[in-house]
Amino acid sequence: MTDALKVSGLWVDYRTKSAWASAVRGVDLTVREGEVVGVVGESGSGKSSVALAIMKLLPANAKARGRVEVLGKDMVGLPGKDAHRYRGSGMTMIFQEPMTSLNPVMRVSEQLSEAVVSRAEHYKLEMFRYDSVAVPGGPDPRLSIPQGRPAPPPKEAIEALHQVRIGDPERAAAKYPHELSGGERQRVMIAMSFLLRPRVLVADEPTTALDVTTQAQVLSLLLGLSRDEGTAIIFVSHDILVVGQVAQRVAVMYAGEIVELGPTEAVLKNPLHPYTRGLIASIPSGFKGGKRIEQIPGAPPDIMRLPSGCKFNPRCKFAMDRCRAEETALKELEDDHFVACHLY
Ligand SMILES: Nc1ncnc2c1ncn2[C@@H]1O[C@H](COP(=O)(O)OP(=O)(O)OP(=O)(O)O)[C@@H](O)[C@H]1O
Ligand SMILES: [Mg+2]
Known part of the structure; x- marks a missing residue:
C-alpha cells in the first residue's frame, strides 16, 4: 500500500514570553492508505502539535521544521494558500473541541452541504491533476465550477447525521452549532468528515467528549471510513485502550518524541519502553486481571526544562x-516494532 502521509524529522517550536521551546522533537511517522495509526501519550507530550503541523494549522507563535508529505506533497514548505486547497477532501481534521472548526453563523445543514460541494470540487481538481493532459485552447471544462451553489443534498447530509447516531437528524440539521450539546457538535x-471522504484524516481525541456507547459507534464508523474509502487516519488519544480498538499501529509519544512504535497488538501485549509499560499498568481494569493499578511516578517534564539524556x-x-x-x-527490536530506550 502507498504512503498517504509521511512525516519526517518534524520539529515544532513555540515562542513563549521568555524563549523558544520544542514541543515536538524529531518525529518520523508514516500512514498508509486505509491504515489507522494511533498516537498516544500523556497531556503535553506533543500529540496535538504533531496533528496541527500535519494540517498546517499551528498557531502564530509556532514554527515547524521537517517534512510532512500528504499524498506526496510537502506541507511544511507549502505556502498557506496552497495548504488550504489540500484541506477538505484531501485531508481533514477532527478537533478535540469541535466549536473551533464549526462555523457559528451557519446552520448545520448548510455546513454539511458545503462539505459535499467541496468534495465534488476537490475530486474534479484531483481528476484534472492525475490525468493531466495540457488542454489546447482554454481551460479544461472539467475545472469549471457551476454558477451559483448546487442545490443542497439534504438526503446525504441527513444520512450522515443518522450514521453518527444523532437523535432526530432533521431537527439537528436545522440548528446552529451553539444550539447543540458538545457531544452533538462532535x-x-x-x-x-464522512461527507468529505478525505484521503487523510487527522482525528485529535475525537471521542473524548462522547459517552462510552456513542464512542464505540463512532470508532467503528471511523474504521469503516478507512476500510471502505481507503482513508489514512491518524488517531490521537491519551487512552491507549481506545487506540487499541482502532489502530493497526501505535506510536507512543513522550516529551515530543516517539519512544515506541509498532503493531498495536505487539505494543499492547509486549510493551518494550518503561513508559509504555507504565501507561498500560495504569489502565483501571481489563488487561491485568485485577492487579493493583500502578501510576507512573512523577509528572511529564516542562518543555522549557527538559532533562538531559x-x-x-x-x-x-x-x-x-x-x-x-x-x-x-528508535531502534527496531522486532519486526516493525521500534523502541527508544538504552535498556535494549
Ligand atoms: N500555542 C502554544 N504556545 C506555547 N506552548 C504551547 C502551545 N501549544 C502547546 N504548547 C506546549 O507544547 C507542549 C505540547 O502540547 P500539545 O498540545 O501538543 O500536547 P498534547 O499531547 O496534545 O496534550 P493534551 O493531551 O493535553 O491535548 C506542551 O508543553 C504545551 O504547553
Ligand atoms: Mg492535545
Missing part, C-alpha cells in the same frame, strides 16, 4: 548513568 464534525529518565525505575547522559533513538 458528531456533526464527524458526519462532516533520555527525557523519561527522572521517572524511570531502570534509569542508569547512560540514560542521564545520552539521548535515545
Whole structure:
C-alpha cells in the first residue's frame, strides 16, 4: 500500500514570553492508505502539535521544521494558500473541541452541504491533476465550477447525521452549532468528515467528549471510513485502550518524541519502553486481571526544562548513568516494532 502521509524529522517550536521551546522533537511517522495509526501519550507530550503541523494549522507563535508529505506533497514548505486547497477532501481534521472548526453563523445543514460541494470540487481538481493532459485552447471544462451553489443534498447530509447516531437528524440539521450539546457538535464534525471522504484524516481525541456507547459507534464508523474509502487516519488519544480498538499501529509519544512504535497488538501485549509499560499498568481494569493499578511516578517534564539524556529518565525505575547522559533513538527490536530506550 502507498504512503498517504509521511512525516519526517518534524520539529515544532513555540515562542513563549521568555524563549523558544520544542514541543515536538524529531518525529518520523508514516500512514498508509486505509491504515489507522494511533498516537498516544500523556497531556503535553506533543500529540496535538504533531496533528496541527500535519494540517498546517499551528498557531502564530509556532514554527515547524521537517517534512510532512500528504499524498506526496510537502506541507511544511507549502505556502498557506496552497495548504488550504489540500484541506477538505484531501485531508481533514477532527478537533478535540469541535466549536473551533464549526462555523457559528451557519446552520448545520448548510455546513454539511458545503462539505459535499467541496468534495465534488476537490475530486474534479484531483481528476484534472492525475490525468493531466495540457488542454489546447482554454481551460479544461472539467475545472469549471457551476454558477451559483448546487442545490443542497439534504438526503446525504441527513444520512450522515443518522450514521453518527444523532437523535432526530432533521431537527439537528436545522440548528446552529451553539444550539447543540458538545457531544452533538462532535458528531456533526464527524458526519462532516464522512461527507468529505478525505484521503487523510487527522482525528485529535475525537471521542473524548462522547459517552462510552456513542464512542464505540463512532470508532467503528471511523474504521469503516478507512476500510471502505481507503482513508489514512491518524488517531490521537491519551487512552491507549481506545487506540487499541482502532489502530493497526501505535506510536507512543513522550516529551515530543516517539519512544515506541509498532503493531498495536505487539505494543499492547509486549510493551518494550518503561513508559509504555507504565501507561498500560495504569489502565483501571481489563488487561491485568485485577492487579493493583500502578501510576507512573512523577509528572511529564516542562518543555522549557527538559532533562538531559533520555527525557523519561527522572521517572524511570531502570534509569542508569547512560540514560542521564545520552539521548535515545528508535531502534527496531522486532519486526516493525521500534523502541527508544538504552535498556535494549
Ligand atoms: N500555542 C502554544 N504556545 C506555547 N506552548 C504551547 C502551545 N501549544 C502547546 N504548547 C506546549 O507544547 C507542549 C505540547 O502540547 P500539545 O498540545 O501538543 O500536547 P498534547 O499531547 O496534545 O496534550 P493534551 O493531551 O493535553 O491535548 C506542551 O508543553 C504545551 O504547553
Ligand atoms: Mg492535545
